[in-house]
Amino acid sequence: MREMILLKQGEIVLKGMNRRAFEQKLEDNIKKALVGLPAYRMRSCQSTVYIEPEDGTDCSLYIDRLKKVFGIVNIVRAGAAPKDMEALLDFAPTYLENTLMQAKTFKVETKRADKKFPYNSPQISAMMGGKLLESFHHLRVDVDNPDVVVRVEIREKESFVHAGRIQGAGGMPVGTNGKALLLLSGGIDSPVAGHMTARRGVEIEAIHFFSYPYTSEAAKEKVLSLAKILTEYTGPMKVHLIPFTKQQLQIRDNCPEEHFTLIMRRIMMKIATEVAKRNHCHALVTGESIGQVASQTMWALGVTDPAADIPVFRPVIGMDKEEIITRARRIGTFETSVLPYEDCCTVFTPKHPTTRPKLFNILHSEEKLDVETMVREAVEGMDTVILGK
Amino acid sequence: MIWLDNAATTKPDATILKKMGEIAEEFFGNPSSSHFSGLAARRVLEEAREKTAQQLSVLPEEIIFTPSGSVANNLIIRGVVRPNPKSHVVISAIEHDSVSGPVQALKNQGVRVTEVQPRKDGMIHPEDFEAAVGEDTTLACVMHVNNETGVIQPIKELSILLKRKAPKALFLSDAVQSAGKMKLTPSLWGVDFMSLSAHKFHGPRGIGALYCKKGVRLPAVMHGGGQEAGIFPGTENVPGAVGLAESLVLCAAHDAQKVQACKEILREKLLALDDTTENGNGFPYVLNVSFHGIPSEILLNSLSGKGICVSAGSACKTGKSSRTIAAMGGDAKSALRFSLSAQTTPEEAEIAANAVCEIVTAFRKGELA
The missing domain is CATH 3.90.1150.10 (Aspartate Aminotransferase, domain 1)
Structure with a gap:
């Protein structure tokens, strides 16, 4: 009995002339995701990618990783049978036994891509339904609300039987939509923002600001672990680590305390923009959500946003903390995000930060700083690591 | 590097590590086997036990090797205290997690627990301790030396108080921080159980010991081949036991x-x-x-x-x-x-x-x- 994995592509199917390029990228990403697993065969036709493990390796091993590849809408474990009605009817009850033993009701749906097959879809469904009823006496047919939908697909080369599909990661293949730089803090929100952006096919690099000795080596390690988790979705990722203590002290010593966080974030934006440009990233991504903290009020965003002269994406802008946490749990970053290490934003936090700042006032406070030098020095001190290779 | 984190772990002694390597190679036989190789390994293990016992002025059969101090504490607490409201445990508020953890777990199962707070000097004062003990107390746990402050607790005094008020109660003193650093005399203190861990005194990781006073019954929590008096079953870590014994001897000279x-x-x-x-x-x-x-x-x-x-x-x-x-x-x-x-x-x-x-x-x- 042969079992294989059918990966159904999502939006790519809607693409026109450049569809092949999208498909090629998806195949590359799948290969990268499956590195290190036992050998398999892969082919692609009719908006489906077929993965067949060799030597009968269990498909679940592959599916766990494929669930994280963007551009795949559905993952189906299917039994492959010859294109012969007899053989198909023989094969299905054995292959589906485990699933059907746990169900009470079922229906059969057939898709016949090869119109030369001697029976049409309703005929195939009827024959298959009859065979399954004969094999499993406890089963009933229910076309409206069945426990299990058995699907028969008659394709060009062979036919498939499967019951149930697994939801894929959706979105578009990473690398088909340019590259962005993610501001990764070590909190809950930024990994989620990175994940959401990557899901739209955007390649991600990350930038992290650390304030040794106010933050620890362990805090830096934590950020790298978060980035490592993201690479399961994005593929290999560059992480730029920026030493930021000196700049923070300069802000603290020269600017009003209540403006500290805003000016710090503006400087971060400027440094990030510079790093983005040097690395061919076309946008910044942050985990900001309106009103979550003082530096993320509408007014505060209005102050920090103009510091960057490339687009700043904030995918979680309209999400509640609870929603962000749910997503963080789902993508597997939450447990790491809540490890108790200070991130550099919390060290010098003013007691009473301005929540309704005016850009004019902030720019005035900022005048005392040599911003250009601050940015240059930060970028010069940068250390870059590549994760997930 | 300047290592001032010896309460977390210590640098293992090179000579001891070398000796352990030799023992691992030469005496790899299973101490439970009846052939000459097994018997030789058994002999090495028992020598290590004797040496350890000697350092603590106790009997060899009172020493049980475990993989760590945490395992020792868990085996003692889980073994002695039945998970029902009849049991009463007195515990200091400054115990290591491997003592407070299992006690908390027992509390969730209905065991009554009384916590004794230290005073400003970091000590568990006898009168506070006495007030916490009841006639029906099953077990009292007070560590010998606190891992964070280094405050030495008056174990002997506390154990006398405990036995006077609750003659059937047992006393556990976690000596992980003090072992190898001061002379331990559990038999003179009158404690029933004590735990220690080799890596805190220049020994190897992965080996600890528990002292169980002769005549005190410690029901087994884990079951297997009956090794280590049935309290910690599993093929014995012979090189580890030697490492623990040797490092105790080494530290006694410090x-x-x-x-x-x-x-x-x-x-x-x-x-x-x-x-x-x-x-x-x-x-x-x-x-x-x-x-x-x-x-x-x-x-x-x-x-x-x-x-x-x-x-x-x-x-x-x-x-x-x-x-x-x-x-x-x-x-x-x-x-x-x-x-x-x-x-x-x-x-x-x-x-x-x-x-x-x-x-x-x-x-x-x-x-x-």
């Missing part, structure tokens, strides 16, 4: 006075700084100081950058401030633990003390970068 002298160097310099408080005192190997207004993590990171390793509270609880110091009413958020060993030199103490002073001064001036 001079605590020398350690105390190093501690004094640190202590004098650090306490001369403004706004510092010492948290507990009495043990040559540990100095715990709060530098008010400076989060421990910042000092720790700065020292780490200079190659000096210390801890904020217990190494097992990174990121959380010290429960022990909070229980003493101290400033837990800014507490730093310097823990010494016989390998610490006066020069190292001097360098570390100067580094701390430099960092603290820079921080208070707002110049720390």
Whole structure:
């Protein structure tokens, strides 16, 4: 009995002339995701990618990783049978036994891509339904609300039987939509923002600001672990680590305390923009959500946003903390995000930060700083690591 | 590197590691086998047990080897206390997680638990302890030397009080911090159980021991081939046991006075700084100081950058401030633990003390970068 994995592509199917390029990228990403697993065969036709493990390796091993590849809408474990009605009817009850033993009701749906097959879809469904009823006496047919939908697909080369599909990661293949730089803090929100952006096919690099000795080596390690988790979705990722203590002290010593966080974030934006440009990233991504903290009020965003002269994406802008946490749990970053290490934003936090700042006032406070030098020095001190290779 | 984190772990002794390697190669037989190779391994294991017992002035059959102090504590507490409301456990508020953890788990199963708070000096005072003990108390747990402050608890006094008020009660003293650093005499103290761990006194990781007084029944929690008196089944770690015994012997020759002298160097310099408080005192190997207004993590990171390793509270609880110091009413958020060993030199103490002073001064001036 042969079992294989059918990966159904999502939006790519809607693409026109450049569809092949999208498909090629998806195949590359799948290969990268499956590195290190036992050998398999892969082919692609009719908006489906077929993965067949060799030597009968269990498909679940592959599916766990494929669930994280963007551009795949559905993952189906299917039994492959010859294109012969007899053989198909023989094969299905054995292959589906485990699933059907746990169900009470079922229906059969057939898709016949090869119109030369001697029976049409309703005929195939009827024959298959009859065979399954004969094999499993406890089963009933229910076309409206069945426990299990058995699907028969008659394709060009062979036919498939499967019951149930697994939801894929959706979105578009990473690398088909340019590259962005993610501001990764070590909190809950930024990994989620990175994940959401990557899901739209955007390649991600990350930038992290650390304030040794106010933050620890362990805090830096934590950020790298978060980035490592993201690479399961994005593929290999560059992480730029920026030493930021000196700049923070300069802000603290020269600017009003209540403006500290805003000016710090503006400087971060400027440094990030510079790093983005040097690395061919076309946008910044942050985990900001309106009103979550003082530096993320509408007014505060209005102050920090103009510091960057490339687009700043904030995918979680309209999400509640609870929603962000749910997503963080789902993508597997939450447990790491809540490890108790200070991130550099919390060290010098003013007691009473301005929540309704005016850009004019902030720019005035900022005048005392040599911003250009601050940015240059930060970028010069940068250390870059590549994760997930 | 200057290692002032000896309460977290110590540098293993090279000679002992070498000897363990030789034993692992030569005496690989299973001590439970009846052939000559098994018997030889058994002999080596029993010699290690005898040596360990000798160091603690107890009988060899009172020593049970375990993989760690934590395992020893769990085996004792889980073995002795039945998980029902008839059981009553008295525990100090400053125990290691491997003692407070299983006790909390038993509490969730209905066991009555009374916690004894330390006073400002970090001590569990006999009158507080006595008030917590009832006639029906099953087990009392008070550690010998606290891992964060180095305060030495009056174990003998407490155990006498316990037995007077509750003759059937048993006493566990976690001696993980004091083993190898001072003479332990569980039989004189009158405790029923004691636990220790080799890596805290220049021995290897992965081996500890529990002392169970002769005549005291310790029901088994784990079941298997009956090794280690049935209390910790599993093929014995012969090289580990030898490593533990040898490191105990090695440490018995150490001079605590020398350690105390190093501690004094640190202590004098650090306490001369403004706004510092010492948290507990009495043990040559540990100095715990709060530098008010400076989060421990910042000092720790700065020292780490200079190659000096210390801890904020217990190494097992990174990121959380010290429960022990909070229980003493101290400033837990800014507490730093310097823990010494016989390998610490006066020069190292001097360098570390100067580094701390430099960092603290820079921080208070707002110049720390």
